[in-house]
Amino acid sequence: MPISWTQDLSVNIVRIDTEHKQLVAMLGELEEAIGLGKGEEQLQEIVSKMSDYAKVHFQTEEKLMAKHSFPGLDDHVREHEDFAVKVMDLVFEPDSEHSSPESVLAFLKDWLVNHISGTDKLYGPFLNERGVF
Ligand SMILES: [Fe+2]
Ligand SMILES: [Fe+2]
Known part of the structure; x- marks a missing residue:
């Protein structure tokens, strides 16, 4: 099933939903590239782009949570950091078994x-x- 943003992913904050839609759209690009047989060729470019945008998006969330003293901020930041590390491994370790x-x-x-x-x-x-x- 093709990847798309659906209402059940809404966090009820327009700016955040908009950014999540962008991230989902980038997954759609990768999915499309794979469908066209260009997955290998475009993997790094698309995932690098997604990773860059994810950093911007994480900043949006973290600033907003910090501004309003959200109690779950630290745990949330840790998840973002873990993700950033995993993505780097996936994309830039070509021998990784997970890199298809x-x-x-x-x-x-x-x-x-x-x-x-x-x-x-x-x-x-x-x-x-x-x-x-
Ligand atoms: Fe998010
Ligand atoms: Fe988040």
Whole structure:
């Protein structure tokens, strides 16, 4: 099934949802490249782009959580940091057993969906209560 952002991934904050949509769209690009037989060729470029954008996005979230003194900030930051390290391994260790485009895509998709559903959603109601939508 093609990857797409769906309402059940919403954290109820427009700017964050918009950024999540961008990240999902980049996964879609990788999926499309794989479908066209260009997965190997485009893997590094697409994942580097996603990784750069993820850094920007993590900053958005972390600043927002810090500004409103969200109690789960430290744990959340740790998940972002773990992700950054894993992505670097996946993309820049060509001998890694996980480095096929399909498995990189599966990892990124799982991580993103789980992180949004399990971790990002924790700050949604907290920030909503403080007037952030
Ligand atoms: Fe996050
Ligand atoms: Fe996020």
